[in-house]
Amino acid sequence: GHLHPGHDTGGRGVSVDLLRGPAPAAAGGPAGARERVRRFTLTAQPATVRLPSGGGAEAWSFNGQVPGPVLRVRQGDLVEVVLRNRLPVQGGTVQGGTVQGGTVQASNGQAGSGQGVTIHWHGYDVPAAEDGVPGVTQDAIWPGQSHVYRFRAEDAGTYWYHSHQNSSVAVPRGLFGLLVVDPAAPAPESEDHVLALHTFGSRPTLSVDGAAPSDLLTRLTLAPGARTRLRVVNTDTRPVVLGLSGVPYRIAAVDGGDVPGATDLDGARLHLAAGGRYDLTFTVPSGPVLLTTGDRPALLINGPAMPPPAAGPIVDITRYGSAAALPARFDRETTWVLDKTLAVSGGLPRLAQTVNGKAWPNIPTPVVRQGQTVRIRVVNRGTDTHPMHPHGHHVRILSRNGVPATGLAMDTFDVAPGEVWEVALVADNPGVWMSHCHDLAHAAQGMEFHLAYE
Ligand code: C2O
Ligand code: CU
Structure with missing residues (x-):
């Protein structure tokens, strides 16, 4: 599992004093200055992607580049990211206005609508308040607004970040970037x-x-x-x-x-x-x-x-293992049957991607208690592949199609049609967490639900 010292009391979890510590320029300064603060600004703004073959695409970008900047930090750093939304407001540029549910009302009376943005740290198991899920952990940040994310980079590795508002449109369109946490000890690779x-x-x-x-x-x-x-x-x-x-x-x-x-x-x-x-x-x-x-x-x-x-x-990646011990027993067992169905909405048939026969927002929320171990059986009865992504936790792979696996830790695992995966989740990061299919169109078609701690 993943520990989040300093974050287990909920809220922001990071003390202001620490965040006023040495700026990145002072990094490597006084020995024993354990906390290094890395500050970044990510500005959502339009950009054009030009492909070398000659094609191009109108994109939404962070800082005018797609992918967004590579955020490269070191294990132990405190990471502070200011998100600013400077995407256009339809009907003109609105500044100094108020925002109500995506409609921006400017002080000059102008009104418009725009694209909200958040940042989700995909695979980095941040405290819940920093998870960047609109409607769950924060409101979407509308054009003209900004928001600050803070977390401590404890787990070295390769991650990425992306907007989580209207993500089936926003991520393909460019609102993503890469996050690398370098190990505190020197890496063997040059x-x-x-x-x-x-x-x-x-x-x-x-x-x-x-x-x-x-x-x-x-x-x-x-x-x-x-x-x-x-x-x-x-x-x-x-x-x-x-x-x-x-x-x-x-x-x-x-x-x-x-x-x-x-x-x-x-x-x-x-x-x-x-x-x-x-x-x-x-x-x-x-x-x-x-x-x-x-x-x-x-x-x-x-x-x-x-x-x-x-x-x-x-x-077969499930043949790869993980060093940490697997739970010896499970407090809870649950099954997610993945499928799709035609649902009627607004008098029209619409494709719904379902978990246990239901689509968002009607999928029941599994409730766990901190410290519990949960065995989840994921059964794909449909005809699409579903990359399942529980937020805030890595799961450990227990078996794939009845063949025992070796406990690899994954945050996104691909369940092909007809497959059955068994995974273990250790409830070690309290909050309300989104879980969804990362084929983002499937998520938009209903394959998403919450997991909550009581
Ligand atoms: Cu990469 Cu809920 O997302
Ligand atoms: Cu899917």
Whole structure:
């Protein structure tokens, strides 16, 4: 599980004195100054994404770039992020106004509507008040408004952030970025790159280290012999099959958590759920290395020659383990049967994605008590793949289709049609938490519910 010292009393959890501590510039200052504060501002604003192939897309961005800035902090840092919404208000730019449910009323009498924004720290198990879910942990931040998020970065790993308001539109459109928490101890890799996979329109793209996305082959030059970590983040709403060829590699981390005892893979491919992350490590060989996403050569290291794409079997990620002990017993058992149905709304038939036959907001809220262990059986009876994402917790994979697994910790796990996954959740982060399918269209069609602590 994840501990959140200083956050277990609810509320903001971070003392103001700490936040007035040394600014990032003073980092590495006096020895024993344990708290380092990292401050960032993320401004939601329009931008245009230009793809190297010639296409483009009108986007919503953080700070004018898509993906948004890579927030890179160190384990132990206090992270303070100011979110400002400067997206346009339909009907003109409204400043100094008041906001009511998405309608902005300016002091000059002008009114308009706009896109609300929040920031959810996907996979980073923040205290509930910082989780960025509109209507649950905060109100949406409307054009002209701002909001401050604060949390302590305790868990090293690869994460990402995205807006959670109208997310099936806002995230594909660009309101996302990457979050990396570097370990407090020096990392063994001298090369460390973070990759975002995202589709604009119908074009799969790759962004390396927060650079503009490319739908053509991206090239990287690395010194042969360099130990390298590629942090691959699927910011899309569909899964992707990754291939890495030209070098044996290891899956060093999944969904931000280290995978102990990983062994070299050669030519194996990987299925990465929407929202999920894999950290891949290898030593740069003398020849070229190729990363493919689906059928697409996406990243070529040390070309110009291109090795043949990986064509090996797809790794069953549930065979990978986690160092922490699994719960010895369970206080609660619950089942989520995933399916879809036609529901009538406003006199029209509409597709609903359901959990136990019900869609948002009619899915009952499971209630747990702090410290309880819950075994969840997830059964997919539908015809779509569902990347299930419980907020605030990583679950541990107990079994997949009846085959015992080794307790891998995941925050987004892909349940294919016909599959049955059993996962363990340890209730160690009190609050009211969203749980949903990360195919965000499915979430918008009803596959989302809360989990609450009593
Ligand atoms: Cu990545 Cu509820 O989200
Ligand atoms: Cu789904």
